[in-house]
Amino acid sequence: MTPDKIPFPNFSFDPCSSFYQFLSAQRPELLPMARWGALPAQHGSTQLPLSNQLPPWPHGTTVLAFTYQNGVLIAGDRRATEGYQIAANRMDKVFQTDEFSAMAIAGAAGPCVEMAKLFRIELEHYEKLDGKPLTCEGKATRLGYMVKANFPMVLQGLVVIPLFVGYDQKREVGRLFKYDITGGRYEDTEFHAVGSGGKDARLTLKEHFRKQLPEDKAVRIAIRALYNAAEEDVGTGGPDLLRKIFPLVKLVDGHGVRDVEDTQLATICQELLSEERES
Amino acid sequence: MAMPFYVSPEQMMQDRAEYAKKGIAKGRSIIAMEYDQGVLFVADNPSTSLFKISEIYDNIAFSGAGRYSEFENLRKAGIQHADMKGMMYSREDVTARSLANGYSQILGTLFSQEMKPYEVELLLAQVGETPEGNELYRITFDGSIIDERNFTAIGGRSETILTFLRKETSETRPSLNTALQLCQQAFEKGADPKSSLEGLEVALLDRTRSGRKFRRVATSEASALLS
Numbered sequence: 001m002t003p004d005k006i007p008f009p010n011f012s013f014d015p016c017s018s019f020y021q022f023l024s025a026q027r028p029e030l031l032p033m034a035r036w037g038a039l040p041a042q043h044g045s046t047q048l049p050l051s052n053q054l055p056p057w058p059h060g061t062t063v064l065a066f067t068y069q070n071g072v073l074i075a076g077d078r079r080a081t082e083g084y085q086i087a088a089n090r091m092d093k094v095f096q097t098d099e100f101s102a103m104a105i106a107g108a109a110g111p112c113v114e115m116a117k118l119f120r121i122e123l124e125h126y127e128k129l130d131g132k133p134l135t136c137e138g139k140a141t142r143l144g145y146m147v148k149a150n151f152p153m154v155l156q157g158l159v160v161i162p163l164f165v166g167y168d169q170k171r172e173v174g175r176l177f178k179y180d181i182t183g184g185r186y187e188d189t190e191f192h193a194v195g196s197g198g199k200d201a202r203l204t205l206k207e208h209f210r211k212q213l214p215e216d217k218a219v220r221i222a223i224r225a226l227y228n229a230a231e232e233d234v235g236t237g238g239p240d241l242l243r244k245i246f247p248l249v250k251l252v253d254g255h256g257v258r259d260v261e262d263t264q265l266a267t268i269c270q271e272l273l274s275e276e277r278e279s
Numbered sequence: 280m281a282m283p284f285y286v287s288p289e290q291m292m293q294d295r296a297e298y299a300k301k302g303i304a305k306g307r308s309i310i311a312m313e314y315d316q317g318v319l320f321v322a323d324n325p326s327t328s329l330f331k332i333s334e335i336y337d338n339i340a341f342s343g344a345g346r347y348s349e350f351e352n353l354r355k356a357g358i359q360h361a362d363m364k365g366m367m368y369s370r371e372d373v374t375a376r377s378l379a380n381g382y383s384q385i386l387g388t389l390f391s392q393e394m395k396p397y398e399v400e401l402l403l404a405q406v407g408e409t410p411e412g413n414e415l416y417r418i419t420f421d422g423s424i425i426d427e428r429n430f431t432a433i434g435g436r437s438e439t440i441l442t443f444l445r446k447e448t449s450e451t452r453p454s455l456n457t458a459l460q461l462c463q464q465a466f467e468k469g470a471d472p473k474s475s476l477e478g479l480e481v482a483l484l485d486r487t488r489s490g491r492k493f494r495r496v497a498t499s500e501a502s503a504l505l506s
Binding site: 019 | 363
């Protein structure tokens with residue numbers, strides 16, 4: 001018997017309060033992943049153009065996240081590059097997604113921003129339809145599905161790799177999730193960094209990360225890791241004191257998500273640079 | 280061949296309207312009232328988990344009276360429409376007016392074309408950046424939209440509630456405490472003399488909040504507001 005002939009009522013028509021599912025069914029052309037279908041097939045074949053045949057598109061990035069005393073911290077640099085050019089130096093790669101969660105993304109800028117936007121709507125949509133927000137785990141799983149759906153674009157080089165952090169109100173801890181390009185979701189209890197400078201940031205974090213770091217130390221380490229990544233990687237921008245461009249740092253704890261103020265970031269960056277000068 | 284009975288359109292519409300009104304009359308009532316910093320919603324609803332008032336978008340709230348399955352469907356459709364529109368354009372482009380229009384279209388079509396009309400009445404409110412920017416819409420089972428000012432009510436005992444409120448309210452927008460007090464009195468006098476605060480569902484569209492303006496008010500907070 002085919003599923004549509006099941007003789008008892010079923011919920012299969014319900015998109016499970018997911019805006020992403022709703023959009024996939026109703027208006028698939030609005031999905032960020034719809035882009036690949038719109039590309040013309042080459043020479044009559046169904047083969048999609050490969051990444052090296054495409055013109056350069058804005059790229060990033062170093063974004064990192066780690067747990068600290070009150071919850072979890074997430075931060076990112078502000079640079080986007082397009083080939084050998086700098087496309088933007090005030091880009092936001094860290095997004096608040098709801099009251100108790102945030103995400104940061106590395107990869108092709110356009111799809112990244114679109115995915116963050118869609119994910120924010122996804123969480124809000126669920127909360128409105130179901131009457132209460134998704135659990136931290138549920139949010140992380142949803143994001144995994146969206147990364148998985150993005151896989152056809154990965155084959156063309158339009159990679160989107162997110163980091164997701166949230167405060168789990170039930171367990172009262174900050175949690176951190178990383179993803180691979182296929183949508184695989186892995187929880188990390190300590191730290192992680194992704195993007196072209198991710199490895200450099202991870203090295204710094206490996207050295208300085210301790211469990212239960214106090215907030216001020218945590219922010220300092222995040223800036224240090226991003227600074228070191230910017231030193232090593234062309235795709236990552238360092239703090240720009242002249243134009244007052246600083247990395248974006250968000251703290252997620254039991255009270256919600258908040259940005260670290262620019263004035264505080266400026267002081268930390270100043271101190272860091274003078275330390276460098278002295279050494 | 281069997282001849283279908285002829286029923287005049289007037290008769291048919293009248294029957295349907297009567298049917299829908301009967302269904303709605305059984306439902307409990309909901310009041311929406313503008314106060315100085317936003318819009319207050321109060322529903323006669325003893326359940327603490329099945330809500331009658333809900334958030335649709337940043338500054339838009341919805342409530343429905345009548346048959347639960349029907350207004351729940353309409354609520355979901357509204358959220359889907361609002362989220363899709365907000366994604367396609369910008370968050371500011373989602374308005375209560377266009378949603379009210381959509382609801383009116385749906386209900387109007389259902390009323391004239393389906394065997395059974397929806398037995399629902401809807402209340403849609405948008406809080407503006409200034410008190411003058413507030414919008415209140417009441418949409419009835421046949422798709423008529425009524426653009427309301429200051430306060431409105433839907434559901435079974437809405438007429439008695441409205442009569443009470445018309446007598447008691449002044450032209451100026453009351454404070455939140457006064458508004459809540461008025462609504463509670465309206466339920467006591469107009470609908471259910473045994474009505475207690477525990478049996479009321481209270482929610483706000485609060486202009487002073489940033490981002491999403493919708494907020495539920497717990498019973499403890501509501502009683503603190505009233506004391």
